[in-house]
Amino acid sequence: MAAKDSSETTAVEAPSLDSATPKHNFFVRLYTGTGAFEVVGRRKLWFAVSGLMVAVCLASMLLRGFTLGIDFEGGTKVSVPASTETGTISVQQVENVFTETLDKAPEAVVLVGSGGSATVQIRSEHLTNEETEELRTALFDAFKPLNADGVPSRLAISDSAVSETWGGQITQKALIALVVFIVLATIYITVRYERYMSIAAMATLVFDIIVTAGVYSIVGFEVTPAMVIGLLTILGFSLYDTVIVFDKVEENTHGFEHTTRRTFAEQANLAVNQTFMRSINTSVISVLPIVALMVIAVWLLGVGTLMDLALVQLVGVIVGTYSSIFFATPLLVTMRERTELVRNHTRRVMNRRKGIEAKSADTGTDGDTEDKPETETVAAASVASSTPAPDKPAPGARPVRPTSSRTGRPSGKRNTRRR
Structure with missing residues (x-):
């Protein structure tokens, strides 16, 4: 009886993988950059928001104009x-x-x-x-x-x-400085990145200029030489933020056509998620001294020039952070998806996934060994290695020479070499 009891085994229920998987909250997903936030996939929404912003800003600039400072208007x-x-x-x-x-x-x-x-x-x-x-x-x-x-x-x-003449000279010099900055930025972006990234980066720069200037027109902030200097500064910041995101996109999509695990859009979306915290931290660190500058300018010193400089920088940092995340990369993906290379690759990825789903429905498994945990893969390999293939002899069996189908004799040639 004791032997019988000792021979019996107790079945232990395996723990559920879903219950063992930790549930990550919003901030954990934000810091880890796992691609949980769909940015590129909702690019139509961001294009609509960005288009509305540009339309409102252009309408305000054309209909209402700007409140020019005394240095520009005289x-x-x-x-x-x-x-x-x-x-x-x-x-x-x-x-x-x-x-x-x-x-x-x-x-x-x-x-x-x-x-x-x-x-x-x-x-x-x-x-x-x-x-x-x-x-x-x-x-x-x-x-x-x-x-x-x-x-x-x-x-x-x-x-x-x-005088009005001096104001006209200041306006002309400000426009020249803005054009020179855009030309230099265009040269750098063209040399640094491929064609579509260059176009997306420059479009983002134009978007930042229009929206920042439009905010000044809508709110009625005074346009001063300090504001122009601040505008050139924040355009450089916006370009820097866009370059950070594009560097990660370039890293993730390098050689993407040789794998069918993710589409180009999904790799780009992962890059945006991976640079979320870097962009946010950079913006927060930039905003803190700007706010301090505004406090000093308004409440302590009463210097209007510092206020003008800090105000345009604050608006520009917010606009630049938005455009580098929600405008630059979605625009890049939209242009790249029109190329034959990306279209064919996306079709291959979708066909592979359909095949995996069909296999999963037939066998009742997930059908994808790439996404399985390492323990399951090792266990499957162990089982496969312990079970001999049907067309192979059993371990320890004597090898048999293959015979000819015509004579029934061994098909190998004799060694006729003389000693």
Whole structure:
């Protein structure tokens, strides 16, 4: 009885692979870059979003135009300290004094900075010397602004004038700088990448220019020389971010035509997933000093130039990050899928998958040894090696010489060599 009990075996249920597989959350998939986020596969959605952005920005630039700064348009700018003997003056009070004194409205009156360093800046069309002196006198009589020593002084009110000719020269130089940057970027991209990547990268650069400029037109931000400098900076950042993604795409798709595991689009989508965190981290690291620059410019120093520089960089970093992920690579895949090489390769991959599905339906297995775990593959190899093939002799059997079908004798030739 004991022998019988000892000979019995207990069946142990194998653990389920699904239950043993860890469930990764959003951030784990984001960091590991396993291709879980479908970017290229939904490129029609991203093209629609990008097209809508470009259409709105172009419409705003054509219909509304830009708020050009004094350096581009010309005119007169007068700055009044906001701190006076009677307290802090408001923008509306300064605008009322300007209108009553010169019998015309200013183009813009804004408060720059905060606290004791705050100033009210008045921008108007070009004023004569007599009009400027009359305005300064009226502002001092109305508010008694304080200088750096806390004493009311007429010298605390400053003014500057820019002629229209100077503004035209600044505009021309800014456009020349933008064209030179685009030409140099085009040369670099053309030398560095193949044709379709070059086209996609330059289209992304144009997209960034249009959207960034469109945001300035829609919101009404003032276009200044500092804004142009910042625009050139963020275009370089956008190009850098696009190059990072394209480098990974180039690495993943190298020799893709020799394998049928993934299509070109799937390899490109995997590359985008693998560079997600790199793009996000780069953008976050870039945004932090920009935000710090804006805080210093607005609340501490009250410097409008720093504000203009930081503002365009903030808009550009956001737009550049979006375009490098959701516009550049989907556009590249769309163009490459029109080539015969990619079309044929995609057809081969799809046919292979259909064959695997058909085999899986017939045999009840997955039919794909490439996707099986290593333990299952090793076990299958062990079973195959322990079972002899039907057309081979059993282990230890005496070899038999093959016979001729005509004579029934061995077909091998005798060794007739003399000793």
